[in-house]
Amino acid sequence: MFTAFIIAIEIIAGILLQTAVFPYIEIGGIAPDLLLMITVAAGYQMGRSAGMWTGLVCGLMLDFTNGGVLGAYALFLMFIGYLNGYLKAYYVPNDTLFPMLLLGVSEFVFDILIYLFEFLIRGRLNIIFFIRRIMLPKVLYTVVAGIVVYMILDIIYRHLILTHQKKLEEQKQ
Amino acid sequence: MRRGNSQKYESDPKYMLMLCSFLCICLIFFSYKFGNVFRPIQSAVHGLITPMQKGISVLGTGVNDFFARFDDVEKLQKENAELQETVLDLKSQIDLLKADLYDYDRYKQLLELAETYVEYPTVGANVIAKDTSGYYATFTIDKGSRQGMAVDMNVIADNGLVGIITEVGKNYSVVRSIIDDKSYVSASIQKTSDNCVVSGNLELLDTGFIEVRDISVNSEVKNNHKVYTSVLSTKYLPNILIGYISNIQLESDGLSKKGYLTPVVDFEHLNTVLVITTIKESPVTEEDGE
Numbered sequence: 001m002f003t004a005f006i007i008a009i010e011i012i013a014g015i016l017l018q019t020a021v022f023p024y025i026e027i028g029g030i031a032p033d034l035l036l037m038i039t040v041a042a043g044y045q046m047g048r049s050a051g052m053w054t055g056l057v058c059g060l061m062l063d064f065t066n067g068g069v070l071g072a073y074a075l076f077l078m079f080i081g082y083l084n085g086y087l088k089a090y091y092v093p094n095d096t097l098f099p100m101l102l103l104g105v106s107e108f109v110f111d112i113l114i115y116l117f118e119f120l121i122r123g124r125l126n127i128i129f130f131i132r133r134i135m136l137p138k139v140l141y142t143v144v145a146g147i148v149v150y151m152i153l154d155i156i157y158r159h160l161i162l163t164h165q166k167k168l169e170e171q172k173q
Numbered sequence: 174m175r176r177g178n179s180q181k182y183e184s185d186p187k188y189m190l191m192l193c194s195f196l197c198i199c200l201i202f203f204s205y206k207f208g209n210v211f212r213p214i215q216s217a218v219h220g221l222i223t224p225m226q227k228g229i230s231v232l233g234t235g236v237n238d239f240f241a242r243f244d245d246v247e248k249l250q251k252e253n254a255e256l257q258e259t260v261l262d263l264k265s266q267i268d269l270l271k272a273d274l275y276d277y278d279r280y281k282q283l284l285e286l287a288e289t290y291v292e293y294p295t296v297g298a299n300v301i302a303k304d305t306s307g308y309y310a311t312f313t314i315d316k317g318s319r320q321g322m323a324v325d326m327n328v329i330a331d332n333g334l335v336g337i338i339t340e341v342g343k344n345y346s347v348v349r350s351i352i353d354d355k356s357y358v359s360a361s362i363q364k365t366s367d368n369c370v371v372s373g374n375l376e377l378l379d380t381g382f383i384e385v386r387d388i389s390v391n392s393e394v395k396n397n398h399k400v401y402t403s404v405l406s407t408k409y410l411p412n413i414l415i416g417y418i419s420n421i422q423l424e425s426d427g428l429s430k431k432g433y434l435t436p437v438v439d440f441e442h443l444n445t446v447l448v449i450t451t452i453k454e455s456p457v458t459e460e461d462g463e
Contacts, residue, residue, distance in 0.1 A: 015222060019302035019313070020229040024237060029378065031305035049186040056193055064218045066304065066311070066347075070211055071200030078197065082190050114308060119354065119375070129376050134307045 002164050006156065007042060007054055014038050015061045030138050032145035033107060035062060039081040040106050041153040044099055046161075048085030055081025076113045080106050093158055096147055103146045104139050111135040216342035220317075223301070223345040227315055230301040234444070293410060295329070295447040296320065301345070310336075310353035310373065314446060317344045325408050327449045333437030334358070334402060334413045335446055346448075351415065352383050352440055359406035360385070360415055363399040367392040371400065371415055371434055382433035385418055390429055394421055400434055410453050 014034040022031035035058040043051020058081075059074030066073070084102055092098070115130050124130075204211050298314040316322050318341050328335040328348050336350035351358055356373040369388045377383060388394060396419045402409040414437055421432035 012222070012225075016225050016229055018305060020226045021233055022305045023303040024233055026305050028307075029305075030307040033306070047186075049189065052186055052190055052193065056197075059197075061218070064215045065222070065302070065313070066309070069201055070204035070215065071197045074200070075194060075197040078190070078193055082186070085186075114306070118308065122355075124354070124375070126376055133378065134375075138307055 003046070003050070003161050004053075006160055007038070007050075008057070010038050010153070010156070011035065011054070011058055011061060014058070015065065019065060027141065028137065030134065030141055032142045032149075033110070033138065034149065035059075036077065036080070036107055036110055036142065037103060037146050037149050038153065039077050040084050040103050041099065041150055041157070043081040043084030044087055044102060045091055045154070045157045046085075047088040048082050051081030051083075051085035052078050053081075055079070072117060076110055080110060093154065096150055096154075099150050100143050100146055103150070104143045107139045107142045108135060111138060215340070220342045220344055223313070223315070223317075223342070226302045226313065226345075230299070293327075293449040293451050295449050296322075297445060297447055298322075298346075300444055300446065308354070308375070310350045310356075310440065311339070312348055312350070312443070314346050314348060314448070315344070316448065317342045317346050319343050321450060322346045322448060323452060325452055327408075327410050327413065327453075328446050329413060329438075329449060330443060330446045331438050332414060334409070334415045335438050335440075335443070337408060338448070348446070350440060351436065358409055358415065359403045360400050361403040361405075362388070362392070362394050362418065363401055365392055365394050365398065367394055368403055368405060369400070377433070380433070382420075382435060383416075385432045385434045386424070386429070388421070388430040388432065390423070390427070392430060394418060394430070394432070396421065406453070408453055410449060410451060 014037075018031070018034045022034070025031060039051065039055040039058050042054035055077035056074055059072075059077035060070075062073040062077070063070045084106065087102065090098065111130075111134070115127065115135070119130065120127070200211070296316065298316040298320075300312050301315045302313040304311045314322075314328075322338060322341050324338055324341055326338045328337065328350075334351055336348045336353070336356065338346045339349045340347040349356060350373075351371065352373045354373050354375040358371040359368070360371045361368050367388050369385050372384050372386065374384045385400065397417050400415045400418050402411055402413045402415060404411040416434045416436040416438075418432045418434050421430055423429075424431050
């Protein structure tokens with residue numbers, strides 16, 4: 001419950017920053033993908049189940065604020081969160097290199113999915129343009145910004161969620 | 174919640190993933206098929222975060238203005254001097270034009286000219302959030318159904334067409350601009366009265382152009398002709414300036430001409446827009462009614 005509450009706060013802060021603040025720091029119309037960072041971090045830190053739920057809620061938030069067909073983002077992010085959850089075993093506190101690799105790959109997969117279902121389907125065949133002009137810059141920008149954001153998310157995870165879980169276990173014993 | 178009481182999901186979240194995927198696919202299907210079913214939920218969630226977005230947006234503009242102040246003072250002084258000169262120049266021009274206008278009004282009265290430009294009733298709104306994914310050119314404004322906004326209302330700024338409202342909540346509306354990849358506007362070229370279609374194209378993102386297609390092969394359209402919304406459009410009101418056409422060439426199939434269009438609106442620095450509160454009524458014939 002406590003974990004869900006913390007993640008919910010992260011998501012609300014994320015969507016607000018994403019839509020109202022990041023337009024000021026966008027480069028060439030591209031800004032880091034904050035909700036994807038939250039999803040990847042949740043999956044990597046807490047496992048498949050947590051990654052899946054976080055991805056689902058993040059995706060629904062994106063769907064609701066976007067004004068298009070509902071459910072597509074939710075589906076994509078849910079799978080990304082779930083798949084990242086498989087790597088929970090490799091979680092090391094304070095490490096940023098491996099999660100950044102995950103974040104980069106996830107962002108690229110997410111972008112490819114958006115391209116397939118939003119653009120290719122309407123006959124935009126020039127995938128090279130999309131990769132060069134939008135996907136790669138977005139991966140780069142998300143990873144660079146992700147270093148700072150992930151550090152914050154990691155601190156939140158270790159100091160709030162892990163300590164809370166430990167406390168619960170002690171109470172049980 | 175899900176950690177505490179259900180060990181089952183914890184041990185194998187696979188089934189939950191399947192269930193949620195199924196629900197998501199259903200959601201996609203239903204929202205595609207019957208667009209309005211989930212509108213209330215969507216409005217509720219979006220409407221909840223709108224006041225926060227509004228607050229942050231105000232803060233963001235403040236911070237932006239603060240840093241803009243540190244911009245080169247010398248540059249501003251120079252600009253100021255230049256502007257002063259321009260003001261003097263323009264003032265003299267205005268005097269001349271005023272005299273012309275007087276004549277024009279007189280002639281107009283004599284000729285009983287009908288109004289060439291229709292003025293539409295508008296409401297101002299602020300941009301509070303913007304899509305940053307790089308794929309879409311949509312943004313959110315701070316007025317919704319409470320202030321009389323409705324879907325399909327046209328949005329303008331700088332005397333040019335910005336886009337159309339695609340979603341309305343109580344306190345917000347989502348606008349899709351004409352540079353969005355999915356945008357599609359029936360237009361006509363002023364001087365030659367040729368019909369054409371203005372559509373957004375993400376691949377022209379860096380050039381600042383959007384596409385104009387379906388111009389008749391026999392058209393005598395030239396660079397820098399003005400393009401207006403057409404009376405034929407089902408959603409856009411007629412006679413709103415969209416931009417200037419350039420780079421006209423024959424389509425590869427040789428059956429029509431295409432070109433690029435430079436919009437009059439500066440989409441990069443769009444902070445306030447005007448929403449036209451009239452909605453275009455498409456003529457419904459008896460056949461359509463059935």
